[in-house]
Amino acid sequence: MAYSSTILDTALGAVGHTPLIRLDRIAEHEGFKCNLLGKVEATSIGGSVKDRVAKRMIEMAEEDGTLIPGKSVVIEPTSGNTGIGLAMACAIKGYPVVIVLSQKMSIEKETALRALGAEVVRTPIGISVDSHLSHIAIAERLRRDIPGGVILDQYTNPNNPLSHELTTAPEIFEAISAAAKTSDRPSSGTMDAFFATAGTGGTLTGVAHAVRKSQNPACKIVGVDVKGSLLALPASLNTPYANTSYLVEGIGYDEVPPVLTREPGYIDSWVKTGDDDAFAALTLLMRKEGLLLGGSSGSALAGTLQWLKETEEGRALALREDANVVVVLPDGIRNYIAKEWFQTLALESQGTAMSSQLADV
Ligand code: PMP
Numbered sequence: 001m002a003y004s005s006t007i008l009d010t011a012l013g014a015v016g017h018t019p020l021i022r023l024d025r026i027a028e029h030e031g032f033k034c035n036l037l038g039k040v041e042a043t044s045i046g047g048s049v050k051d052r053v054a055k056r057m058i059e060m061a062e063e064d065g066t067l068i069p070g071k072s073v074v075i076e077p078t079s080g081n082t083g084i085g086l087a088m089a090c091a092i093k094g095y096p097v098v099i100v101l102s103q104k105m106s107i108e109k110e111t112a113l114r115a116l117g118a119e120v121v122r123t124p125i126g127i128s129v130d131s132h133l134s135h136i137a138i139a140e141r142l143r144r145d146i147p148g149g150v151i152l153d154q155y156t157n158p159n160n161p162l163s164h165e166l167t168t169a170p171e172i173f174e175a176i177s178a179a180a181k182t183s184d185r186p187s188s189g190t191m192d193a194f195f196a197t198a199g200t201g202g203t204l205t206g207v208a209h210a211v212r213k214s215q216n217p218a219c220k221i222v223g224v225d226v227k228g229s230l231l232a233l234p235a236s237l238n239t240p241y242a243n244t245s246y247l248v249e250g251i252g253y254d255e256v257p258p259v260l261t262r263e264p265g266y267i268d269s270w271v272k273t274g275d276d277d278a279f280a281a282l283t284l285l286m287r288k289e290g291l292l293l294g295g296s297s298g299s300a301l302a303g304t305l306q307w308l309k310e311t312e313e314g315r316a317l318a319l320r321e322d323a324n325v326v327v328v329l330p331d332g333i334r335n336y337i338a339k340e341w342f343q344t345l346a347l348e349s350q351g352t353a354m355s356s357q358l359a360d361v
Contacts, residue, residue, distance in 0.1 A: 015085070018042075019043060023034065036327075042293055075099075075139050081335070083099035083113050090116075101122055157259065163216075164207050186321040192324050197303070203328055226248055229251070231270075243327050280302065284301065300327050
């Protein structure tokens with residue numbers, strides 16, 4: 001990692017700089033020949049892809065005078081990870097912080113937020129974004145009521161996608177070009193396909209922007225949307241799953257956030273994944289690659305495998321030995337370790353030869 005041999009001024013220096021890891025065992029399991037590469041964001045210091053966004057939003061707001069030390073209070077509606085990134089930055093910089101979080105989101109996230117000194121306000125589950133009880137509406141009400149209250153607003157803030165354009169994307173490009181020079185594995189030297197889930201859409205549009213502008217305009221960019229969300233295009237992809245609820249956190253939305261409307265033409269296609277697909281893919285990440293990741297990492301991988309197996313372009317790419325297929329794996333299992341779905345998943349397929357031998361001991 002770029003920072004491992006230096007002394008960092010603060011923890012913010014260890015945001016991002018995440019590894020791109022070959023998912024060879026999963027590729028082999030699926031019969032793929034391509035380089036299947038996971039960008040593992042759980043190793044960012046706050047534990048997720050959203051650390052990058054939080055850091056940049058805070059730094060830019062300080063620069064343009066929106067945030068004033070000793071006066072401002074940071075308030076943010078989030079599904080948790082942006083909140084954790086903001087709470088980390090605010091702990092370092094001395095801003096009070098209030099995070100507004102739906103009841104859907106895990107107790108682990110709330111505990112992490114409180115540990116970092118944030119106040120946490122919970123909003124009811126299953127509320128539409130335009131309700132006066134939504135996390136966005138409650139955050140707005142708090143902003144009006146709290147003197148010095150500032151919402152940096154990841155759903156509209158251009159620094160959200162920019163953080164990915166300026167950090168996530170270059171890290172991927174650098175890793176791919178370094179491997180093309182130093183590894184004996186075949187490589188096109190460029191990113192040939194890119195997959196990301198969408199919550200705000202910042203990861204997807206930010207990396208897409210960098211790819212289209214500077215790297216490989218021919219790279220396939222695929223958004224992974226959860227069944228029950230309305231972010232995928234064409235909208236007909238979403239219709240069969242209207243009113244579907246889902247357990248995976250941090251992804252999906254019932255209104256397209258402004259961040260995602262930036263250059264929608266940059267996204268070539270969308271795939272839809274459900275909880276079952278996500279949990280099956282997460283089991284592969286854990287059991288075949290040793291990666292303890294969160295539910296949306298399962299969604300991201302499930303969408304990637306679906307596109308590579310079920311589209312003509314995908315099948316061609318999957319069989320190309322030199323193709324670099326990158327999937328962003330947004331957070332780690334810290335956020336979900338006590339969730340019932342994870343407890344079930346962790347104990348699943350314990351009926352192996354060895355566990356029956358152990359049962360006899
Ligand atoms: N996965 C998780 C766990 C997240 O917290 C988020 C952010 N809400 C995402 C995926 C989606 O990231 P983005 O907001 O960049 O679309």
